[in-house]
Amino acid sequence: MAKANVETRHFEAEVQQLLKLMIHSLYSNREIFLRELVSNASDACDRLRFAALKDDTLLEGDGELEIRVEADKDAGTVTVSDNGIGMSRQEVIDNLGTIARSGTRRFLDSLSGDQKKDAQLIGQFGVGFYSSFIVADQVSVETRRADEKAGVRWSSDGTGSYTLEEIERESRGTTVTLQLRDDAVEFLEPARLRHIIRRYSDHIGLPILMPSEKEGSEAWEKVNEAAALWTRPKESLKDEDYQGFYQHLSHDPEAPLAWTHNHVEGRQSYSLLLYIPSRAPFDLWDRERRRGVRLYVRRVFIMDEAEQLMPAWLRFVRGVVDSDDLPLNVSREILQDNRLVRSIRAGAVKKVLGLLEDMARNRPEDYARFWDEFGQVIKEGPAEDPENAERIAGLLRFASTRHPDGQTVSLKDYVDRMQPDQKAIYYVTADSHATALNSPHLEAFRKKDIEVLLLSDRVDEWLVAHLPEFEGKTLKSVAQGDLDADEVDDDKDAEQQAEAHKDLLERLNKALDEQVKEVRVSRRLVDSPACLVAEQDGISLNLQRLLKEAGQSVPELRPILEVNPDHPLLTRLSSMDEGETFADWARVLFDQAVLAEGGQLDDPAGFVRRLNTMLVREANA
Numbered sequence: 001m002a003k004a005n006v007e008t009r010h011f012e013a014e015v016q017q018l019l020k021l022m023i024h025s026l027y028s029n030r031e032i033f034l035r036e037l038v039s040n041a042s043d044a045c046d047r048l049r050f051a052a053l054k055d056d057t058l059l060e061g062d063g064e065l066e067i068r069v070e071a072d073k074d075a076g077t078v079t080v081s082d083n084g085i086g087m088s089r090q091e092v093i094d095n096l097g098t099i100a101r102s103g104t105r106r107f108l109d110s111l112s113g114d115q116k117k118d119a120q121l122i123g124q125f126g127v128g129f130y131s132s133f134i135v136a137d138q139v140s141v142e143t144r145r146a147d148e149k150a151g152v153r154w155s156s157d158g159t160g161s162y163t164l165e166e167i168e169r170e171s172r173g174t175t176v177t178l179q180l181r182d183d184a185v186e187f188l189e190p191a192r193l194r195h196i197i198r199r200y201s202d203h204i205g206l207p208i209l210m211p212s213e214k215e216g217s218e219a220w221e222k223v224n225e226a227a228a229l230w231t232r233p234k235e236s237l238k239d240e241d242y243q244g245f246y247q248h249l250s251h252d253p254e255a256p257l258a259w260t261h262n263h264v265e266g267r268q269s270y271s272l273l274l275y276i277p278s279r280a281p282f283d284l285w286d287r288e289r290r291r292g293v294r295l296y297v298r299r300v301f302i303m304d305e306a307e308q309l310m311p312a313w314l315r316f317v318r319g320v321v322d323s324d325d326l327p328l329n330v331s332r333e334i335l336q337d338n339r340l341v342r343s344i345r346a347g348a349v350k351k352v353l354g355l356l357e358d359m360a361r362n363r364p365e366d367y368a369r370f371w372d373e374f375g376q377v378i379k380e381g382p383a384e385d386p387e388n389a390e391r392i393a394g395l396l397r398f399a400s401t402r403h404p405d406g407q408t409v410s411l412k413d414y415v416d417r418m419q420p421d422q423k424a425i426y427y428v429t430a431d432s433h434a435t436a437l438n439s440p441h442l443e444a445f446r447k448k449d450i451e452v453l454l455l456s457d458r459v460d461e462w463l464v465a466h467l468p469e470f471e472g473k474t475l476k477s478v479a480q481g482d483l484d485a486d487e488v489d490d491d492k493d494a495e496q497q498a499e500a501h502k503d504l505l506e507r508l509n510k511a512l513d514e515q516v517k518e519v520r521v522s523r524r525l526v527d528s529p530a531c532l533v534a535e536q537d538g539i540s541l542n543l544q545r546l547l548k549e550a551g552q553s554v555p556e557l558r559p560i561l562e563v564n565p566d567h568p569l570l571t572r573l574s575s576m577d578e579g580e581t582f583a584d585w586a587r588v589l590f591d592q593a594v595l596a597e598g599g600q601l602d603d604p605a606g607f608v609r610r611l612n613t614m615l616v617r618e619a620n621a
């Protein structure tokens with residue numbers, strides 16, 4: 001090769017940062033470099049196999065995809081090669097000179113600057129190709145893309161720049177050669193390499209070959225199991241196998257919380273291996289982001305992020321679906337509306353439901369962790385998946401007046417604790433936990449020792465709108481419509497009170513005509529002077545606020561103001577003549593009720609002015 005061909009380029013700044021960090025941090029877990037290289041080789045083979053479905057000339061007559069690992073003691077090198085898709089010159093520049101991969105970016109973002117801690121982090125993340133420099137002081141990559149003639153050699157000592165040159169390369173695919181550092185010669189031992197491959201890469205579905213150990217033999221031997229992990233019988237797999245595969249799949253540094261592995265036979269056959277991660281991704285809220293599940297057809301990788309295989313309310317589930325029945329040339333468009341896909345998805349959802357139910361029953365601590373991470377997404381379920389609403393409802397957890405700290409109460413717990421004559425499951429919605437917990441609407445319920453669920457997640461309004469009942473018990477807001485006999489303060493007879501305070505109510509109705517639909521005597525209040533109530537069939541005040549915030553137009557629904565005539569403020573009001581002072585007090589009463597709901601005042605300055613006038617008058621009295 002003419003040296004004139006050699007081009008020197010600089011790494012992106014972050015790559016330099018990363019490389020420096022890796023080279024200077026020694027740590028116990030550096031053997032992961034091999035896992036990373038084998039994982040890349042396996043991905044490259046998967047991609048070739050997929051591309052060859054459309055154009056089998058890409059295989060160039062060599063369809064036996066495999067990975068070879070070899071140590072050369074004399075040269076001090078370890079080589080990992082594959083006959084996968086390979087890389088073009090531009091791809092080499094893009095992939096091996098920048099930080100393309102989101103996992104590595106996240107890793108960099110999480111660096112603390114403390115070398116010891118950061119070194120541990122690298123071990124957990126595994127930072128892909130660049131981890132070669134943990135054990136090597138010179139790395140070369142020779143590669144030829146399956147549909148190109150010329151090959152490329154990339155070469156670097158990991159200190160800021162790399163060189164590129166065109167090469168002739170007969171075989172398609174990629175060869176990575178590591179010139180080991182003096183302190184990493186242990187990786188020249190074939191036994192050590194075999195051990196690492198079995199430990200981290202046994203689940204890879206391709207053969208990983210190493211030169212035979214037999215004296216004088218030229219043959220290559222398969223080192224790993226080489227059957228895609230999900231195709232293997234459950235009995236033959238250990239937790240470590242599942243965890244290793246999860247890492248390969250997700251690059252999540254944490255072990256998964258749970259998994260379910262099934263081979264389904266019947267009208268159609270497929271395998272499922274689905275994982276619940278331990279931690280929510282940062283973009284969990286994005287309903288479009290379903291990176292979840294990989295689709296294979298008869299062991300051939302078809303696509304990542306097959307969003308049709310999981311509903312949005314399970315978008316955090318990761319894993320593999322391998323169908324025996326879908327066509328190999330299946331596209332995203334076909335997946336959109338395919339009977340087989342619908343039935344696989346239904347089956348997958350049932351398996352995940354079963355997994356979560358089992359975790360809730362038998363591993364309550366893990367379930368609590370799961371709920372903290374993913375509960376809000378599960379709450380989208382009943383609306384989205386009416387067919388499974390009852391089972392999803394069983395998985396829900398809420399805070400309640402009895403257990404206000406954290407979301408731990410299931411609907412089943414609630415129902416089991418209901419008062420003998422209690423008919424409904426009561427809840428209050430608010431935009432914060434404190435607002436819910438201190439809502440005046442709870443007063444009568446507290447007095448009668450009726451538990452109320454405290455709902456303050458944004459999704460809760462959406463949830464209760466689609467969950468009318470659980471085990472035959474209606475879910476009912478404490479802040480909407482009239483209350484039933486079992487819910488009210490028995491000491492109060494509303495009709496009698498309404499009659500007794502007719503005059504006051506009339507005057508309040510007149511004073512607050514613009515603000516409220518009606519002023520009436522409350523049976524909910526014990527200590528507070530007033531509260532707002534929405535109509536039974538209308539939308540709740542909290543939801544009205546949420547919709548407004550989201551920029552949606554909401555019909556102007558005026559609330560009902562309920563007052564507690566026994567409260568001293570009301571007593572005082574009833575003895576007051578109509579006039580400016582009465583109007584101010586009435587308005588303050590209303591504004592307070594809005595505030596207690598967590599609402600926004602239309603005219604906050606007016607509220608302050610009126611309140612101050614009242615206070616000054618009191619002070620001077």
Ligand SMILES: Nc1ncnc2c1ncn2[C@@H]1O[C@H](COP(=O)(O)OP(=O)(O)OP(=O)(O)O)[C@@H](O)[C@H]1O
Pocket residue numbers: 036040041044082084085086087095096100101102103127128129130173174251
């Ligand atoms: N053996 C290979 N054959 C073909 N392309 C490769 C090979 N090794 C690496 N690459 C390319 O280089 C890119 C960067 O590799 P790196 O290991 O740094 O991250 P990654 O494998 O992309 O991470 P992830 O596994 O999260 O996708 C890969 O995405 C791939 O496009």
